Amino acid sequence: MKPSVGIRDVAQHAGVSNATVSNVLNRPDVVAPATRQRVLAAIAELGFVRNESARQLRAGRSRVIAYVVLDAANPFFTDVARGVEDAAREAGLALFLCNSASDDSREREYLELLHEQRVEGILITPVDGASAQFAERGTPLVLVDRESTDGTRCSVAVDDVLGGELAVTHLIEAGHTRIAMIGGPLSIQQVRDRHEGALRALAGAGLPPDALTLLETKDLQVAEGRGAGERLVGLPSSRRPTAAFCANDLLALGLLQSMTQQGLRVPDDLAVVGYDDIDFAAAAAVPLTSVRQPREQLGRTAAQLLLTENEPDHEHRHVKFQPELVVRASSAVKR
Amino acid sequence: MKPSVGIRDVAQHAGVSNATVSNVLNRPDVVAPATRQRVLAAIAELGFVRNESARQLRAGRSRVIAYVVLDAANPFFTDVARGVEDAAREAGLALFLCNSASDDSREREYLELLHEQRVEGILITPVDGASAQFAERGTPLVLVDRESTDGTRCSVAVDDVLGGELAVTHLIEAGHTRIAMIGGPLSIQQVRDRHEGALRALAGAGLPPDALTLLETKDLQVAEGRGAGERLVGLPSSRRPTAAFCANDLLALGLLQSMTQQGLRVPDDLAVVGYDDIDFAAAAAVPLTSVRQPREQLGRTAAQLLLTENEPDHEHRHVKFQPELVVRASSAVKR
DNA sequence: CTCAGCCGTTAAAACGTTTCAACATGGAGG
DNA sequence: CCTCCATGTTGAAACGTTTTAACGGCTGAG
Incomplete structure (x- = not known):
């Protein structure tokens, strides 16, 4: 089961030295065709598999x-x-x-x-x-x-700041003035940057900073997006945002699902923008606007x-x- | 940059032999606490990182x-x-x-x-x-x-045959008598098995085998699901299936998207069952019925x-x- | 004071490669 | 006939660990 056939077994079987076998393996051109064939045959016959550990130890490289x-x-x-x-x-x-x-x-x-x-x-x-x-x-x-x-x-x-800015500027241009940002935790640099970009977009459009409501989440998974959707719908309708910018697409998909479950329509009742543009974003039942990263x-x-x-x-x-x-x-x- | 500090550098630095260093690494209990501390200190100080290649070469194991x-x-x-x-x-x-x-x-x-x-x-x-x-x-x-x-x-x-059977039996019990199976290529064992299960379900319900229309796809990705959706809608409405069983959830999600795009409702115009029950299935805008694998x-x-x-x-x-x-x-x- | 037994430590031999200098062989050029 | 070179091949020394058997010192028993 573990015969552990090594380079010198091959060498012996082919009637050459182990150095030659090594050459066949690493610099085939340097060894005479006839010998090469013989060695290759021996390798095949014995089922030899080069030991990468040994190779690496000696050669220093690792591939x-x-x-x-x-x-x-x-x-x-x-x-x-x-x-x-x-x-x-x-x-x-x-x-x-x-x-x-x-x-x-x-x-x-x-x-x-x-x-x-x-x-x-x-x-x-x-x-x-x-x-x-x-x-x-x-x-x-x-x-x-x-x-x-x-x-x-x-x-x-x-550039996540720019990404956030693009997303929220788009929402503002579509006529929204009360916007939610969904994402977290803020210990993640990405989330902070995207939030900063969102604020920058408001400033650029002359809107006050409190036009953006931050709904912080515990992580960036689908379930948290659903939760945020419920929180969102729970807000008094006078203060409820008409658009949401999610820190990634998983959150956005969760939010989307939560909306349909609660009988709200996207984008009519709530516009949604995600981030990452994963394939599932385009494949969602309401195809998701998203910030694409390459x-x-x-x-x-x-x-x-x-x-x-x-x-x-x-x-x-x-x-x-x-x-x-x-x-x-x-x-x-x-x- | 590549000082390559080895076990014997550590040994020398701690005033012991390399065997002792090895023991500290692998069987700490066997070496005297004082020595152990000294060796550990030396390891930390020199920034020694054990060379796994050498270890593996000698010890045979790989973790x-x-x-x-x-x-x-x-x-x-x-x-x-x-x-x-x-x-x-x-x-x-x-x-x-x-x-x-x-x-x-x-x-x-x-x-x-x-x-x-x-x-x-x-x-x-x-x-x-x-x-x-x-x-x-x-x-x-x-x-x-x-x-x-x-x-x-x-x-x-x-048991994929059983899985296919469960899915299609469920559709039959829901009143469907014209069912599409979407999946492929048939060279994949899984797809064949699920198809066989579907046929078995028909037989079990006394329906003829041609109650099942097979729409073969090139792979099991979302895009193929969309394509299948278009093919499906293109069928004359008298022959169009009222339900679809997809060989995996990616196909089902594509199909779902294609339906909404074409103005058809799920499940009213077409019931859909997927396979795998990935998280995105539950998170889809129309939550997806699916065959769950553990x-x-x-x-x-x-x-x-x-x-x-x-x-x-x-x-x-x-x-x-x-x-x-x-x-x-x-x-x-x-x- | 000696001896057995124990504990911690060590020297040295592997592990299976790559690599380098050295070595045959044989033909070409002087 | 000698030298030189090119071409293929080889012996042996690494690479950095783990492991085994042996070793020395110390303790406590006799």
């Missing part, structure tokens, strides 16, 4: 990068991951996905493990800005969808940045993408 | 399992993965996720890599039943959401099975779960 993702159940991140993987495989690297599930200690454990594995590099969307202090351990590390505050490493992010490109760029990390004259870069508003039925112009 | 997932963008699989991860971490193992994205060659590459990495075990939802011939390479491997045809390895699956438990069980693989008297087992129908608004009883 693997990892992406520590914040929430594998959020389609936004799986889309980012797809971009990462495409770029990685173009560079001949494989991608391991690790799910921190928004859990501090899981994140730490995975980082530790990845360091021990000596992966070629790490991409991470960290759990929280606060604890984002990663001990420098010699493994290149790039932040994804977070901006590196100190200039100590590369990062790829999206998901695949985010991942792709992050991976490319990572690859430049161990160039000799590397300087840390901070790429920032522009979000884009995608208007759909959920925020049709108010009559 | 990592992997799940090669069919489609990381499908919430069903991320939920299964969550179950896998929970079980893995209880056993002190970490989980690497690999996304084959329904691509044969990616799947092969990842399997090869994982074998080379000498991971402790592999879980896989393979791309296709046909090519599911994995060369036995000594790494334990368990099939997830697929049944092992030959008895050569463990598998964890769900997603987390599927993953959890698969992981546990994997752990038993290298017990001396191991026998391959095939666990099969029962699906369960969850009735929601999308299939309310026909008046």
Whole structure:
């Protein structure tokens, strides 16, 4: 079951030295065709599988990068991951996905493990800005969808302030003057930025800051969106917002569902704008207006940045993408 | 940047031998408290990170399992993965996720890599039943959401024939006599099984087999569901089905969206039943009736099975779960 | 004072590769 | 006939751990 056939078994079987076998594996061109065939035959016959640990130990390289993702159940991140993987495989690297599930200690454990594995590099969307202090351990590390505050490493992010501004400006132009912002917790940088963008939009339109009601949520999942919907409907109708800007699409989908359940129509009774533009947003029964982030490109760029990390004259870069508003039925112009 | 501080640097710094450092790392109880402290201090001071490759090479063990997932963008699989991860971490193992994205060659590459990495075990939802011939390479491997045809390895699956039967029986009892089945390609075992279940339900109710119209799709994504919706509406109303059973929830969501876009109501004009009961199904604007698979438990069980693989008297087992129908608004009883 | 037994520590041998300098072989050029 | 070079191949030394058997010092019993 575990015969553990090694390179020297192959060598012996093919009547060559182990160095030659290694050459066949790593620099096939340097070995004579006849010998190469013989070695390959022996490999196939013995069912030899190269031991990556040994290889890595000796060679130092590892051919693997990892992406520590914040929430594998959020389609936004799986889309980012797809971009990462495409770029990685173009560079001949494989991608391991690790799910921190928004859990501090899981994140730490995975980082530790990845360091021990000596992966070629790490991409991470960290759990929280606060604890984002990663001990420098010699493994290149790039932040994804977070901006590196100190200039100590590369990062790829999206301008969330602008995103918030786009969303709320759109709602204002559609005629809304009482708007809810749904999202939380505020400890998350993204949420703060999008909120700030929303406020900026009000200011730009000459509306008072209290035109925006903040409904804070515990997390960014569908269930919280439903809860927020109930809270919203519970407000006295004179003060109830006519539009809602959600910090991500999961919340928006929850909100949407809550509205239909309570017999309210979207967008007539409440206009809704989400954030991320995940595929389910377009596929919702009331297609969701959303702020699109370049998901695949985010991942792709992050991976490319990572690859430049161990160039000799590397300087840390901070790429920032522009979000884009995608208007759909959920925020049709108010009559 | 890459000082590569090793165990013997630590040893020297703490004034002990490298064996003692190794003991501190692996069997802390066996070394005197005073020495242990000194070694730990040295480790911290030098920022030593154990080299997993070397450890693994010598010790043979690896503390990592992997799940090669069919489609990381499908919430069903991320939920299964969550179950896998929970079980893995209880056993002190970490989980690497690999996304084959329904691509044969990616799947092969990842399997090869994982074998080379000498991971402790592999879980896989393979791309296709046909090519599911994995060369036995000594790494334990368990099939997830697929049944092992030959008895050569463990598998964890769900009774898809029963699932199809439940879904269609439910529609028949609600008064429908013209039913569409949407799904494909038929090369996928799951789709075939669910279709068979649907036919069985017809037979059980005394309906002729042509009461079921099969609309075959190219894959199981949202877009194909939308397309099927258009095909469906294009049928002459005398022959148009009044209910649809979709092979998974993504298709069902696409179908739902297509219906609303075309001004048809669900369930009044068309009742819809999905499959998988992903969270987005309940969160859809018309909450989706769906066949629930025990997603987390599927993953959890698969992981546990994997752990038993290298017990001396191991026998391959095939666990099969029962699906369960969850009735929601999308299939309310026909008046 | 000796000896057995225990405890903590250590030297050295693996683990399976890659890599580098050195080595055969044989033909071309002088 | 000698030298030189090119082409293929090889022996042996790493890589950084874990592990095993042996070791020295100390304690308490005889």
